[in-house]
Amino acid sequence: MSHTLILLRHGESDWNAKNLFTGWVDVPLTEKGRGEAARGGELLVESGVLPDVVHTSLLRRAISTAHLALDAADRHWIPVRRSWRLNERHYGALQGKDKKQTLEEYGEEQFMLWRRSFDTPPPPLDDDAEFSQVGHPAYADVPDADLPRTECLKDVIARLLPYWESEVAADLRAGRTTLVAAHGNSLRAIVKHLDDIGDDEIAGLNIPTGMPLVYELDDDLRPIEKGGRYLDPQAAAEAAAAVANQGRG
Numbered sequence: 001m002s003h004t005l006i007l008l009r010h011g012e013s014d015w016n017a018k019n020l021f022t023g024w025v026d027v028p029l030t031e032k033g034r035g036e037a038a039r040g041g042e043l044l045v046e047s048g049v050l051p052d053v054v055h056t057s058l059l060r061r062a063i064s065t066a067h068l069a070l071d072a073a074d075r076h077w078i079p080v081r082r083s084w085r086l087n088e089r090h091y092g093a094l095q096g097k098d099k100k101q102t103l104e105e106y107g108e109e110q111f112m113l114w115r116r117s118f119d120t121p122p123p124p125l126d127d128d129a130e131f132s133q134v135g136h137p138a139y140a141d142v143p144d145a146d147l148p149r150t151e152c153l154k155d156v157i158a159r160l161l162p163y164w165e166s167e168v169a170a171d172l173r174a175g176r177t178t179l180v181a182a183h184g185n186s187l188r189a190i191v192k193h194l195d196d197i198g199d200d201e202i203a204g205l206n207i208p209t210g211m212p213l214v215y216e217l218d219d220d221l222r223p224i225e226k227g228g229r230y231l232d233p234q235a236a237a238e239a240a241a242a243v244a245n246q247g248r249g
């Protein structure tokens with residue numbers, strides 16, 4: 001028996017459009033992003049991959065994307081589960097900063113270490129900083145020691161995997177086609193885990209906005225085909241290249 005997983009990064013957000021580091025800042029989708037989300041749902045219908053359950057982060061760009069995609073697919077009624085563990089990587093003191101300016105100020109090497117290295121987090125964000133999430137009611141149940149002030153990809157994997165094992169994997173094993181609507185770096189964490197990508201190699205992987213990526217998994221929840229398949233491969237490749245080039249525009 002195979003198990004179907006659909007990964008969907010949220011559509012373009014306000015801060016994607018403005019080229020700002022976002023992380024846990026709860027920004028909305030742009031009009032373009034709303035269209036990407038709905039198109040993602042249409043692709044699900046066209047490909048006959050219809051989710052039975054959806055998991056989202058606690059951030060509105062993922063929540064809205066899931067809603068718009070499922071509405072377009074006429075699957076708005078499926079059960080929803082949400083967790084902070086699917087949130088975007090916390091971008092620390094970079095949250096709210098312009099990517100291009102950061103690149104100019106710190107140089108290519110430091111910029112890419114912060115964006116894509118496996119284990120170098122940006123400097124932590126102060127609890128009283130403008131873009132801190134400390135004290136936000138969405139995270140009231142998260143023990144303070146678990147609430148990130150910055151994260152590298154390694155940290156994201158560590159906080160995401162418990163949810164993957166207990167909730168997402170359980171739905172997959174129960175035979176449910178499972179949609180995970182989340183973020184560039186939380187989805188990179190899942191893809192790294194599934195495809196067993198090396199710590200250096202993962203730097204080259206970028207996830208485009210609003211493009212469904214489908215994995216068929218075996219009974220051990222290992223991919224039958226490594227890398228999965230984008231439902232619109234050409235559009236996904238172009239959009240992933242644009243993500244890789246952010247900050248250079």
Ligand SMILES: O=C(O)[C@H](O)COP(=O)(O)O
Nearest residue numbers: 020021022023088115184
């Ligand atoms: O948090 C962000 O700024 C984006 O969602 C992901 O950004 P990145 O591609 O620069 O890691």
